Amino acid sequence: MKRSCETLRGIFLFALLLPCSTSLGLDLHVAIDGNDAWTGRPAQSNADKSDGPFATIERARDEIRRLKRQGPLPAGGVTVHIHEGDYVLERTFELTAKDTGTAETPITYRAHGDAKVRLLGGRPITNFKPVTDPAILKRLDEAARTKVWAADLKEVGITDYGDPVTPGKRPELFFQDRPMTLARWPNEGFTTIGKVVGGDVFTVHGLTGDRVGKFTYEGDRPVRWVDEPDLRMHGFWFWDWSDGYDQVEAIDLQEKIIRTVPPYHPYGYRNGQRYYVLNALSELDSPGEWYLDRQSGILYFWPPADSHSAQAFVSVLNTIVSMRKVSFVTLRGLGLEFSRGSTLTVHDGTDNKIAGCTLRNIGGSAVMIKGGLRHQVTGCDIDQIGDSGITLEGGDRNTLTPCGHTAVNNHIHNYSRIRRTYRSAVSVVGVGCRVAHNLIHDAPHMALGLIGNDHVFEYNEVYNVCLETDDAGAFYMGRDWTARGNVIRYNYFHHLGPPSTLLHGTQGIYLDDWSSGTTVYGNVCYKMYMGVLVGGGRNNTVENNIFVDCKYAVQVDSRGLGWAKYYFDGTNNTLVERLEAVPYKEPPWSTRYPELLTLYEDEPALAKYNQVVRNIAVDNQQWLRLLDNLADPIVTIENNLVDVDPLFIDAAKQDFRLRPESPAWAKGFKPIPFERIGLYTDEVRKSIPPRRVGMEEQ
Structure with a gap:
């Protein structure tokens, strides 16, 4: 009996030494106080500090690689639990084909329990000192001389100072977990071009401009700038839907002329257009502004609070997490902050998931997915982004094969901080993406963008976007006859555009320049310049939508x-080139879109086969605007309820559900599932931010 007990005891001790693999998989742990020489199996270090969690996620990744070389991973896969703390990364965390999971053995990197975990692509700055250099003090604004602090970035190991304005190359300063402002003038808003004097004059759409970046200014402010070594300007130089950064080549104080460095802005420059100056030490004159001297590596900063009361970080890494040819890997509950470029990238692979992560304080894009199948971004919070929020790209347009990528239940706001136009909260490229249940707000330009076929945008709420731009759309697509089969349904667009219209206003849904074959169904457009704009395209359906308090509810034009x-007329061949770039004469194109086969012979410049049916329009300045001699029956206009009380439950509280006795039902209007629009709680998203009413009355 004693021998049997000894045998059992030996078997038990041997089992303890085996990897902790069960039907639920293997757990590995990473902690700030861990050690990469340990096994990573225990969640905490043992009493004699001989074993415990790893110190780095790279070590956990490498342990999984080692296990895979020994044989298949345990059923249920591997979960890497990352414990509370800030993990300052020295390099991008890279996952490659060696790190892939399978459907039976997925791999997850996640925050342990409810721990707050941040993977940081920046370095903490702890060596701020008062400015004492007389030459620097002389250049500073008098009010700033006792307020500005200096830190030598070389002392903390930062030697790549990049470029002041280029995403991926631009270092930024973050303080109190928010991006600070690169020293600029004016501190808020814009100044304007006086008169363009470059000498290469042109006229487009009745507006005169100059192709050369040379113009006059008013006042004497530029006297401060003549000694700035790398002065930049950001402006809407010709159109209010296209911004750009220019470098100043020279300032003529006598003639009051500023000249920029070529290449010039592609659309040229125009009298009265908006711009501001940045990257100027002489303009570091208010709390929250900073400037980096790229010759000395010294950072100057006027902190908005005690510089010792909160951490300051400078972004260093371009990308924090890179996943290439990886499948069945999940990142869950992680924070990713302080990168210069695209923070999280996924190339190829299948079935990866970014779930419940927080991506913020980023100079470039938050998430970029390119290629592969069925990747998901779900339940994430994304804000303070320099460029785009989420980009989904995949599928095969030649065969119309969908990729199945999704962006669902994400809260995205305060994006497009640096590049101010055509940087979406979510954009899709290719075939077969789904964008649903997202809450999007507070941005200078568009919210949702589309290129390709068979995408679905549904149940999203969008407000307070296009705040700085003109001739813009919260949802935007354009200039391609072949981008068909897309569906925009059950979205709530409200309170869009700047307080005053610049020229063309903001559209809720902008089907620009011959966008065709799109279904716009069951959306609500409230308080904006225009609800839906069909710009010259054909085969579009605008059905079962609600338009309230817009200048124009719907516009259809034949701009061609x-x-x-x-x-x-042969001047611009973009439409033809994009049509000929796809095999529209062969299946599946010829069977899915037979109308393309006869497009050239069917008056292609005329906006044919559009339908505007069974919509509700109330309290708009004009319900329907048809331009370029369009009229019914070229556009089908049927069963719309216009300027008749539709009997909403409570429009003042944005409750646009219809009462049972609404006259819209007799027109064939179908219920809109308002209860499904926007964010929802689940195992990944535990809470929903309070809904804001929107901007002040426009």
């Missing part, structure tokens, strides 16, 4: 017969 006829 008017101001944009140069797309059809």
Whole structure:
């Protein structure tokens, strides 16, 4: 009996030494106080400090690689539990084909329990000192001389100072977990071009401009700037939907002329357009502003609070996490902050998931997915982004094969901080993406963008976007006859655009320049310049939508017969080139979109086969605007309820559900599932931010 007990005891001790693999998989642990020489199996270090969690996620990744070389991973896969703390990364965390999981053995990197875990692509700055250099003090604004602090970045190991304005190369300063402002003038808003004087004059759409970046200014402020070594300007130089950064080449104080460095902005420059100056030490004159001297490596900063009361970080890494040819890997509950470029990238692979992560304080894009199948971004909070929020790209347009990527239940706001136009909260490229249940707000330009086919945008709420731009759309697509089969349904767009219209206003859904074959169904457009704009395209359906308090509810035009006829006279061949780039004469294109086979012979400049049916329009200045001699029956207009009380439950509280006795039901209007629009709670998203009413009355 004693021998049997000894045998059992030996078996038990041997089992303790085996990897902790069960039907639920293997757990590894990473902690700030861990050690990469340990096994990573225990969640905490043991009493004699001989074993415990790893110290780095790279070590956990390498342990999984080692286990895979020994044989298959345990059923249920591997979960890497990352414990509370800030993990300052020295390099991008890279996952490659060696790190892939399978459907039976997935791999997860996640915050342990409810721990707050941040993977940081920046370095903490702890060596601020008062400015004492007389030459620097002389250049500073008098009010700033006792307020500005200096830190030598070389002392903390930062020697790549990049470029002041280029995403991926621009270092930024973050303080109190928010991005600070690169020293600029004016501190808020814009100044304006006086008169363009470059000498290369042109006229487009009745507006005169100059192709050369040379213009006059008013006042004497530029006297401060003549000694700035790398002065930059950011402006909407010709159109209010296209911004750009220019470098100043020279300032003529006598003639009051600023000249920029070529290449010039592609659309040129125009009298009265908006711009501001940045990257100027002489303009570091208010709390929260900073400047980096790239010759000395010294950072100057006027902190908005005691510089010892909160941490300051400078972004260093371009990318924090890179996943390439990886499958069945999940990142869950992690914070990713302080990168210069695209923070999290996924290339190829299948079935990866970014779940419940927080991505913020980023100079470039938050999440970029390119290629592969069925990748998901779900339940994430994304804010303070320099460029785009989420980009989904995949599928095969030649065969119309969908990729199945999704962006669902994400809260995205305060994006497009640095690049101010055509940087979406979510954009899709290719075939077959789904964008649903996202809450998007507070941005200078668009919220949702589309290129390709068979994408679905549904149940999203969008407000307070296009705040700085004109001729813009919260949802935007354009200039491609072949981008068909897309569905925009059950979204709530409200309170869009700047307080005053610049020229063309903001659209809720902008089907620009011959966008065709799109279904716009069951959306609500409230308080904006225009609800839906169909710009010259055909085969579009605008059905079962609600339009309230817009200047125009719906516009359909045949711009190819008017101001944009140069797309059809051989001057601009973009539409033809994009049509010929796809195999539209062969299946599946010829069977899915047979109308493309006869497009050239069917008056292509005329906006045919559009339908505007069974919509509700109330309290708009004009319900329907048809331009370029369009009229019914070229556009089908049927069963719309216009300027008749539809009997909403409570429009003042944005409750646009219809009462049972609404006259819209007799028109064939179908219920909109309002209860499904926007964010929802689940195992990943535990809470929903309070809904804001929107901007002040416009």
